[in-house]
Amino acid sequence: MPRRHVQLHARPPQEAAPESVDVLVRRGLDDLRRELDIPAEFPPAVLAEATEVGARGPAGERADATDVPFVTIDPEGSKDLDQALHIERLGDGFRVRYAIADVAAWVRADGAIDREARVRVETLYAPDGRTPLHPPQLSEGAASLLADQATPALLWTIDLDAAGEPQDVTVRRATVRSRAQLTYTGAQAALDDGTADEPLQLLREVGTLRIAAERARGGITLPTPEQVVEQGADGVWTLGSRATLPVEEWNAQISLLTGMCAARLMLDGRVGIVRTLPEADPRDVERLRLSAHALGVPWPAGATPGDVIRDLDAADPAHAALLTDATSLLRGAAYVAFDGEVPAATMHTAIAAPYAHTTAPLRRLVDRFVGETCLALCAGEPVPAWVRDALPELPGLMASGDKHAAEFERGCLDLVEAALLTGREGEVFDGAVVDVRADRDAGIVQLREPAVRGKLEGARLPLGEDVRVRLVKASVPDREVLFELAEPQADAASVPTSSVPNLDRR
Template sequence: MPRRHVQLHARPPQEAQGEAVDVLVRRGLDDLRVELGVPDAFPPHVIAEAEAAAAGMPTGERADATDIPFVTIDPEGSKDLDQAVHIERRDGGFRVRYAIADVAAWVAPGGAIDDEARERVETLYAPDGRTPLHPPLLSEGVASLLPDQVTPALLWTIDLDADGAPVDVDVRRASVQSRAQLTYTGAQAALDDGTADETLQLLREVGILREAAEEARGGITLPTPEQVVEQGADGVWTLGSRATLPVEEWNAQISLLTGMCAARLMLDGGIGIVRTLPDADPRDVERLRLSAHALGVPWPEGATPGDVIRRLDAADPAHAALLTDATSLLRGAAYVAFDGELPTFTMHAAIAAPYAHTTAPLRRLVDRFVGETCLALCADRPVPDWVRDALPELPGLMASGDKHAAEFERGCLDLVEAALLTGREGEVFDGAIVDVRTDRDTGVVQLRDPAVRGRIEGVSLPLGEDVRVRLTQASVAQRKVLFELAQADSASTASSTAPNLDRR
């Protein structure tokens, strides 16, 4: 499930209830971590095991693929680099090589790092930093596909036909050496000005083919909007969004392709763990349509959620908010493990194909086990006992981790949305009611500007209708925003008081 990344940028403190808002936000994030049991450090025995592992290069049979000019493409400042890519033409089609960090080469089954990873399950992201799955000595060091270091990897080789469809798949252990750590902005600029190398040019070509195949299947890719909460020189907090660049989507298509190939390998081999998702609940589709209306996002007659989502621009805060709301269509996602008899349901509705998580082992627990399963199947060897023994418990661990991550994400969003509105109690905003309880006296209102939502209390709330609402409470400490219906003749209007949003 895509996560909504929110960053906090503060200027000189804006005073609110006697304390600077940015101080309240950071204190609130610390309180949230304590409340949800988010660890602030790795235990000494885990660090000790990581130091011992990092002291030497993993042994074992491994192909030498250091001659392949891989590159990584990630957000600015990333150090936990899971994937490196190289693409070339072959026989009227393409050969995609995708190197995935070989975490199992550094993590002993049943050891301290393994036990800690099973507790953490996945990396958590907050506006002021992140809580990693593995010790940074590994995830940002020897196990990361950093440029110019020889790194153990799982080397996926996926041959595609001229339409971008896979015709052959192989995965094996290898040593790789990335040539460059590219950023999304840098890669996009190189493509736009014609200076991109062959791999980037072919990434665009293959990415476009894979996007067309996804649309033909009826799949939906949800971009991950990155939003920034900033304090202007006037002391007003605003919500801006970073544009999702085309190269990000093309890069994501390579990851999706690999996950689909991994699922096919495991289903054909009769062992593994796949990510499943049923069709969206019609009630969630209707709630999303109401949210689109509230945010002023067009939803043409007869359009499907996929039709609307493909036209969204994450640089627009309203569109970014709708992309986040669209994750409600992913309710019911699950991990399904099998060993022998295949599960009755194996589809992922958003991808419109069987799918498995395998390309982010530095940041997500299950990927390490999927990678090892696919390695064994491609080599026609038995799946390792430590993987087979873990399969029954992995769905439960991942479900718990996903729930924990969602609670943490929601808490962070609630907190920064309260920060956006701190000090503006009594102001009136335009919005729409996007959800109500059966008693119709409490519900959720989606504001147009700023693009936040909050709880509303009133009598006979008009579901789906445009409303004007008054902010009655915005508490960073309580992570709470509360509204009430406002009278139409109120002197304070959203159009005169709402901040201008960055429409980069």
């Protein structure tokens, strides 16, 4: 599955940051929120309803699963915890229990919280905080799978065979209690030094099997590092990159597994909403193959794009350029709702299977509706009317929300990049050219330090090669940085014009 997640978070400063940068960043973020009409707070009616349901407690009967030693695995400091995990051996296979926050237990259909969630669509993350989908007293409190808290959940039980393939799937309402809130770095360290408990060791085993299954299906994962914006204890803003840890990939495979099972349940039940991605245009595949050849990246005979892409190293300039080009294969993702007739197109080709979003209901609107649909189908009961009534509008809401989130995410990164480089015009930096326009007079450069991606102007730019560039412009109001080549370039290797990606995808 393509997972280009940009992690944006700030650590509370112990003392004031240098005003020139701190003020620029904070003012720029405020301007960006106003520009994109991002709400600063919840309406009083939403907060009042959250207080009411919090005092009342979760709705619905549920099984007691508090004896299962679940754990959560999330980035450090997370409070909106959607998933808790437990894995055990079952014969020569495995039993995966995946508890997902039961948001519908707290959110009344067509109530104030529900209506506001349909406006917000998903949680937005910025370097100075988050704009949550649901009121924090729920999303970071009563509805969150926090450690040592009895929390309502949709409990998925997925039995796998020895190869990690699902054999039986059920979902029911339950009360769970997470035993520990693990971080990715802490979980990885425990696995590396041998101190991890058996469920965490089995996560590695199952995750590895699922990655192998993804390869066999022909799935595509872009191994791109995250851009990370942080404000350190000294108040200084920094921008860096972070490679994904293995435990994150294994954990992500459990989420993918659950989403695939959810899609299968809904397709068999002929009602629900799936996430789709069409097959890549053969012309885009051929352009990528030509780019690989021009960049010196091996493409063995018979290899699929997924075979080549998953082994790329983003730290290699040529590989980074090919990864940028590879995003052309992943265009056209959509949500498709259905009720009574299964749509013709149901595949998510990057996952190479039908797939649905269901594991992040605290942070994404559609997941609540998918969870309730699967719950009803597993119980042999009618899907609730409020879910069926929402299906026709959900694809449009999610498409709009995804676009809004992408604009905000990109805007946050652009303004932080500009703020960090303000006043450094004329300085020279090391980087690599990762994108070039068809006319080859402009492109994108990825700096080594700081981890900035900016526009690069110049003729005959050497795609996939190391370069030294001079900063020409760093504008926070425009949220733009611009570079030029600092040293004359020899004739760049010939890259077929048709293989060069368009900057419009940035």
